[in-house]
Amino acid sequence: MPVIAVVGALWGDEGKGHIVDYLSRDAEIVMRVQGGDNAGHTVVNEYGTFRLHLVPSGVFHPGTTCIIGAGTVVNPDTLLQELTELEAAGVDTSRVWISDRAHVVFPYHRQRDELEERGRGDRPLGTTRRGIGPAYSDKAARIGLRMGDLLHRDWLHRRLQQAYAAISARMIALNGEPPSLEELIARCETWRERLRDRIIDTIPVLQDAIRRDARILLEGQLGAMRDLDWGIYPYVTSSSTLVGYAAVGAGIPPQAIREVIGVVKAFATAVGEGPLVTEVHGELAERLRRGGPPEGWEFGATTGRPRRCGWPDGVALRHAAWLNGFTALAVTKLDVLDGLEEIPLCVGYRLPSGEILTHVPDTPVLEQVTPVYERLPGWSGPTSTARRWQDLPEAARGYLRRLSELAGAPVRYVSVGPARDQILMVEDGALL
Numbered sequence: 001m002p003v004i005a006v007v008g009a010l011w012g013d014e015g016k017g018h019i020v021d022y023l024s025r026d027a028e029i030v031m032r033v034q035g036g037d038n039a040g041h042t043v044v045n046e047y048g049t050f051r052l053h054l055v056p057s058g059v060f061h062p063g064t065t066c067i068i069g070a071g072t073v074v075n076p077d078t079l080l081q082e083l084t085e086l087e088a089a090g091v092d093t094s095r096v097w098i099s100d101r102a103h104v105v106f107p108y109h110r111q112r113d114e115l116e117e118r119g120r121g122d123r124p125l126g127t128t129r130r131g132i133g134p135a136y137s138d139k140a141a142r143i144g145l146r147m148g149d150l151l152h153r154d155w156l157h158r159r160l161q162q163a164y165a166a167i168s169a170r171m172i173a174l175n176g177e178p179p180s181l182e183e184l185i186a187r188c189e190t191w192r193e194r195l196r197d198r199i200i201d202t203i204p205v206l207q208d209a210i211r212r213d214a215r216i217l218l219e220g221q222l223g224a225m226r227d228l229d230w231g232i233y234p235y236v237t238s239s240s241t242l243v244g245y246a247a248v249g250a251g252i253p254p255q256a257i258r259e260v261i262g263v264v265k266a267f268a269t270a271v272g273e274g275p276l277v278t279e280v281h282g283e284l285a286e287r288l289r290r291g292g293p294p295e296g297w298e299f300g301a302t303t304g305r306p307r308r309c310g311w312p313d314g315v316a317l318r319h320a321a322w323l324n325g326f327t328a329l330a331v332t333k334l335d336v337l338d339g340l341e342e343i344p345l346c347v348g349y350r351l352p353s354g355e356i357l358t359h360v361p362d363t364p365v366l367e368q369v370t371p372v373y374e375r376l377p378g379w380s381g382p383t384s385t386a387r388r389w390q391d392l393p394e395a396a397r398g399y400l401r402r403l404s405e406l407a408g409a410p411v412r413y414v415s416v417g418p419a420r421d422q423i424l425m426v427e428d429g430a431l432l
Contacts, residue, residue, distance in 0.1 A: 002258030003216045005033075005246045006330075008223025009262040009320040009407075011270035012241075013298075013307060015332030016263045017041025018415060020057035020219050022423045023261075028214040029206070030058025033249030034071040034239040035221030036105055036135065037078040038128040044418040047089045054079045055086065055096055056219050062092060067202055070101035071239065071249020073135040074147055076191040078105075098195065099202045099251070100148025107187075108167060108179055109134040115174040125235055126272025136238035143167070147199050150192040160184055203251050210256055218246045218257070224320035225270075225360075232363050235274025243324045262326035262407065264317055266334045266399075268310040269298050275366045278310035278346045285309045291336030292384075293418060311373070313346045314406040319360040321407040328412035331400060334392075335416045340378035343399055347406070348372035376402060383416045389430045401431050 004023070008014045021043045024030050037053035044050075045060050052059070054074060056066040068074060083093050109131030116134070117127050127133060138144035143163040149156045164181050171178035209216055220241055225231045227241045239245070247254040267288055270276045280288070288309040289298040298307040320326070337343060349357040349369035356372055379393035386392050392400075392414070400411045410431055414424045 003210065003218065003252065003256045004259040004261060005218040005220065005243045005257050006261045006263060007220040007243050007246070007324055008226075008241060009264035009324075009326075009329070010223045010268060010313065010316055011225045011276070012039055012222035013269055013271065014223060014263040014265045015042075015330075015415060016219065016221075017043045017052060017057040018332060018418065019261065019263050019330045019413060019423070020217055021045065021060060022413070022420055023217055024058035024061045024064055026215055027058055027061070027064055027217045029065045029067060029209055030056040030217045030219060031067040031069050031202075031250050032056045032072055032219050032221070033069045033246045034241065035237065036073040036130060036132040037075050038130040038132045038237070039221050041219075041221075042418075045420060047091055049418075050086070050089075053082060055082050055093070058217065058219075059086060059093060059096060060091060064095065065205070066096045067205070068096075068098045068102055069202065069249045070099040070251055071245065072099075073103045073105050073132060073139070073239075074098060075105035075110075075131070076147075076195060080194055096198060097202065097205075098147050098199050100146065100151070100199050101202075101251075102147045103135055103139045103144045104147060104149075104191075105131045105135045106145075106179075106184065107131075108171060109138070111176050112170060112174060115176050119174065124273055126274070128272075133238040138163075141166070145188075147195070148201075150188055151196060151199060153192075156188060157185065160188070206250065206252055210252065218250050220246060224323055225316055227323070230319075230323055232274040232366060235272060235363070259327045260324050261328050261330050261412070262320060262324055262409065263330045263332060264320075264403065264407075265332050266312065266337050268313050268316075269307040271305055271307050275363065276308050276310055277315075277349060277366065277369060278313045278344075278371050279308055280310050288336060291338075292333060311344045311346060311371070312403070313371075314374075314403070315346055315349055315358060316360055317403065317407050318358070321409055326407055326409040329404065329407055329409050330413035330415070331403060331411055332415040334396060334400075334414055335382065335384040337378065337396075337399075338382050338384070339380060342378050343376045344371075344373040345376055345399075345402060346371040347374045374402075384422065386416050386424060387421070389414075389424060389426050392424075404431055
């Protein structure tokens with residue numbers, strides 16, 4: 001079976017966890033490849049409703065191996081809390097592993113994140129203040145510590161001592177209180193005792209699985225518009241959200257990835273700052289935010305912040321499709337659009353000069369554009385009860401066909417609600 005990468009097509013919060021949970025029933029390995037606990041994947045199943053921040057969404061399937069990859073940054077306290085909550089709900093976590101090369105998010109990373117965001121005054125980036133940016137910054141500066149370092153006490157102490165001067169200097173420069181070296185060592189000792197049996201070298205596991213042609217799912221975090229290089233910089237995350245990085249974060253050759261599923265919500269949402277060209281406000285925003293069942297309402301899974309909402313953005317979707325090479329789309333939350341008379345779909349960006357762009361420009365230009373809409377007919381009947389492509393209203397099928405055209409990739413999955421059985425698989429040729 002091929003290695004399948006599941007990545008976000010827009011600003012994140014598209015429902016990747018929902019799709020990965022569905023696909024994991026046939027997977028031997030599910031692996032998180034980047035990001036940290038700054039975003040959550042919401043999964044609804046027979047165990048309950050879960051917002052996973054670090055544990056891969058395949059954890060609910062017995063026999064599936066779940067790996068937190070080298071490209072991630074791991075807050076051990078968050079991970080331990082998440083594992084405890086899963087186990088309390090009756091979920092077996094014995095097959096959850098952590099790459100020894102994944103970097104550690106320390107409490108001082110969170111402190112720095114908070115202080116830096118506060119220092120930006122009225123021009124914040126909208127970070128979740130979970131320490132993700134500072135952790136990746138330390139990784140690039142080569143003063144970060146990795147999960148595998150916890151297993152080697154002497155090495156760990158040397159690395160902490162080497163990094164401590166830089167850690168303290170940065171905290172003091174931000175008018176923060178640096179932790180003591182003894183504090184850090186004690187915390188690492190606690191983490192080692194509780195997580196040591198889960199920290200492994202993942203390369204042999206993946207080599208064996210790929211040679212056996214096992215089914216592997218790579219799970220990304222956030223979406224293309226939050227990518228460090230190709231997103232709306234500087235309002236982005238601190239890792240690459242594109243499929244090109246999935247191979248790096250997982251530790252596999254790029255050619256092993258045979259399928260790339262882009263997950264796109266049926267309308268646009270974003271948490272944090274930066275341009276959202278199709279954003280709407282007032283009653284209409286609230287209509288989109290609170291459409292569908294309550295467990296699907298648009299509030300951040302990590303922060304609880306209300307998500308910004310807007311009409312679907314076909315220009316951004318085309319941008320993501322080019323960067324990722326989508327072989328298929330998974331469209332989520334189609335049911336939220338039920339009952340609308342029409343659906344404005346953005347197909348271009350108008351500059352103040354009147355020129356129309358059909359690509360995503362750099363952020364200073366993007367902040368000046370207004371959307372050019374193509375207006376598609378809505379549908380009155382509910383889609384939440386549909387279980388086959390043929391069950392969807394014709395106008396809903398027409399809308400999905402148009403998304404497929406813009407992305408240059410077929411729609412293969414359609415979600416009409418939070419439950420597993422509310423994901424429709426679209427057969428080849430059904431879009432025609």
